[in-house]
Amino acid sequence: MFVVEIYAAVRKFVFIEGHSRREAARVFGLNRETVLKMCRFSLPPGYTRTKLPEKPKLGPLLPVIDAILEADRDAPMKQRHSAKRIFERLRDEHGFLGGYTVVKDHVRICRARGRETFVPLSHPPGHGQVDFGEALAVIGGVRQKIHFFCLDLPQSDACFVKAYPRETTEAFLDGHVSAFAFFGGVPLSLLYDNTKIAVAKICGDGKRDRTRAFTELVSHCLFQDRFGRPGKGNDKGKVEGLVKYARANFMTPVPTAASFNALNVMLAERCRARQAEHAGRHATTIGERLVADLEALRTLPAVPLEPCEKRAARVSSTALVRYRCNDYSVPTAYGFQEVLVKGFVDEVAILCAGREIARHPRHYGEGVFVADPRHYLALIETKPNALDQAAALQGWNLPEVFQHLRHLLESRMGNRGKREFIQVLRLMEAAPQDVVAYAVTEAIRLGAIGFDAVKQITLARIERRPVRLDLAAYPHLPQLAVKTTTAADYAVLVPEMAA
Helix, strand or coil, rough: CHHHHHHHHHHHHHCCCCCHHHHHHHHHHCHHHHHHHHHHCCCCCCCCCCCCCCCCHHHHHHHHHHHHHHHHCCCCHHCCCCHHHHHHHHHHHHHCCCCCHHHHHHHHHHHHHHHHCCCCCCCCCCCEEEEEEEEEEEEEEEEEEEEEEEEEEEEEEEEEEEEEHHHHHHHHHHHHHHHHHHCCCCCEEEEEEEEEEEEEEECCCCEEEEEEEHHHHHHHHHHEEEEEECCCHHHHHHHHHHHHHHHHHCCCCCCCEECCHHHHHHHHHHHHHCCCCCCCCCCCCCCHHHHHHHHEEEECCCCCCCCCCEEEEEEECCCEECCEEEEEEECHCCCCCEEEECCCCCEEEEEEEEEEEEEEECCCCCCCEECCHHHHHHHHHHHHHCCCCCHCCCCCCCHHHHHHHHHHHHHHHCHHHHHHHHHHHHHHCCCCCHHHHHHHHHHHCCCCHHHHHHHHHHHHHHHHCCCCCCCCCCCCCCCCCCCCCCCHHHHEEEEEEEH
């Protein structure tokens, strides 16, 4: 191929100096057809095929390759054919005698032709995208998989990330409430994938039936919900990129924290620190562009949404309520009644007739028995022989002074002492454990061994008054001095007589 300098010299000789093409062919020693081409093109046009090259060996098998690639569309990503595997099948199943390179080149062209192209999008201020990601972390010394909620504002690339033990309804709701509080407002719209937490059913006309929890979130916060195409994560590419960014930057190396709260404090700090950085081709920082997003956000609801999953349940004969494969106790007086369970990220609350009757720490295992010993004391009082075998009382971490009091009561009163000890435990239904423990210690010090004495000391401690007990006789109650009333005692009620 002739270099560009020869093209320039020939074209100048013909067009500027006015010589003929025949003269140019003689002077430069070129074929006249070559000079004609140089006059037609300012640069070497390169070789142009007039027809596709023939593939005598691969040509008859091109439909087989196309069929394999078409079938791969429905196969799992990790079980699709590589070019090498297609070559092996052509060789073994169809007697292909050609080389691997021609197969590889054809497969590359076919796959490039079938790849999806995208339209560049603009992102107005005040709109967001939401997704969940997964990562590993060490929480409280335990290495475990965590799920982290991500909310991205595409116009500014500002982000919010919060970690949870599971990707559940309550985590989904809590993530929104926390993100809105982080940004100080509610986005105009949020784009989601078709997660089952938000979408109960995808209808044929493109509409979606929302779940009750998600509908409550939208109604409370008043943002527009939007959904991407099923199986098309690139419809919300900004937050998909945030998930990868957070995993690679916020959680690499594997984060270590004492609790999820400590981990989330760290993640919030990193989200704020990222606002000083640049993203993409923008000359301004994320924080500078965030100003436009914040101005477009709606104001927060006057009352924050309660981020919990709500389920109806029934109390069992053993005063237990089943929630997500675990049993949580309620006071035995509510046996067999209908209740409402509110599952929060870190707590479980149980309500009956609109009144909260129990609240426990949330457990994410299966088959866990979560009981408050105080819930069973009223029933154990009627069945004192169950005191030592009650499952709810096993592992109850009481101060040693309680066992000392029980030993003294039973040694002096026998079975009656056991009943009085249960009554002492029941004081913790109304008074804090440390107050009752103080009362037990003080009763033993005074030698006033009995429920009534412990009760009086507890009341005096709560009311912040001195204790007055009759230590001469059981039940050591305060002695009351009742004075006989006379007519003169009423004179103070009449102003004239008092004067």
